[in-house]
Every structure is written in structure tokens, then in C-alpha cells.
Amino acid sequence: MSDILLVALGGAVGAPLRYLTDRAVQSRHDTVFPWGTFTANVVGSLILGVLTGAALAGAAGHTLQVLLGTGLCGALTTYSTFSYETLRLAETGARFFAVANIAASVVAGLGAAFAGFAVAQSLFG
Template sequence: MIAVGVALAGSLGAVVRFVVDSALRARSASSLPWPTVLINVVGSLLLGLLTGAVLFHDAPAAMLTIAGVGFCGGFTTFSTTSVDSVRLIVARRYGAACAIVLGTLATGLAAAGVGLAVAAV
């Protein structure tokens, strides 16, 4: 039953990502993939909150599996960050590609830490 929940939550996360990404890109004239970075950071924050709820507040582990692995896994996307970075490299925008990769990693880790810290309170 948990596997079905993960699959459904993952599907929902992917749809939400697509809708949010499309809406953000429609409002931005930037050639940089900021919507992807923002989505990954928000997903990392949510995963930190969910993990903290399980670790510090006895929330059911199945919630973390379904919402964390499923929804957050479908919502965030390392593969899109990779494709966006390769596109920047092909366009010879090496600094922007490095900034996107390193910025996504750093802000994603920080957001997950913030979520975990908030949940610990």
C-alpha cells in the first residue's frame, strides 16, 4: 500500500512541478533556469520539515516515505538541473552553469537544514 502511495504522491509532485515551473518561466525573461533552482530548494525545505516531523514529533514514518520520497521526489528534479546546466555549457556560459550546479546544491542543503531545524522546535 505504501508503494501505491509513493507512486501517486510522486505523480502529483511531478505535475505540481510542471505547473509551477511553467508558470514561473512564463513570468521570467531570464535565460537562467531559476525556476528549477527554486523548485529544488522548496522541495528540499519540505523534505527537511517532513524528516524533522518524523524524527522529533513521532510522525509516522510512512508519511516521510510517501510525502518525502513520493511527492518531494517527483517535485524536485536533479535531472532537470543537469540538463539545464548542460544547455548552459553548450551555450558557453560556463560560469552560469557552475553557479546553477553549486547554487542548487548549496541552497538545497541549506533549505533542508532549515526545514529540519524548524521541525525540531
């Protein structure tokens, strides 16, 4: 299958998955903190970290990288919604949550990506 089709297929699964994750998480808490997008972004970063570590170790091929990495993880995670939610938090007076959203998303996302990458490299390397 061509790369474009693989990316489209992954994107067609990843984006609805993010929407469902967001709804499920947002309906379970009453704070203004956007835990839904946060969860999707951290989970996607973990999966892409594992995939990238596995690929560098030779355990994940090109097809898997394009389908799951570029397509699924790329669409499961989002920068646009993350930035918009941060802006809205700052504008509605929740400045602390705006800064906390940036800090928590970057720290948790990077932590998840590094952890996934390291685990995959030690497993497959």
C-alpha cells in the same frame, strides 16, 4: 494503503506540480537561468527537511514520510533536469550561469533542507 501506492500517489502529484512551478516561474523572467527547476528543488528540499526533522522527533509517521517524502518531494524535485539544464548552459556559452546554477542549487537546497530540519526538530522535539 501499501507503500508502493503511497509513493505512486505522491509522485503523481509531485511531478505535475514541478511542471506547473517550472512553467509559472519560467514565464516570469527573461534570463537563461533555470529558475523554474531551481524553485521546485529548493521548495521540495525545504518540505523534506521539515518532514525528516518531524519524523526524527516522532511527529510524522511512516505513511506521511512515504507519501510526502519519497513520493511527493522526490518527484517535485529533480536531478536529471537540473543536470541537463546545467549542461545546456555550459554548451551554449553561458558557463558562468552553469557554474552559478550548480552552486546556487546546492547552497539553497542544502540551506532549505537544514533550515526545515532544524525548525521541525525545535518545534516537535
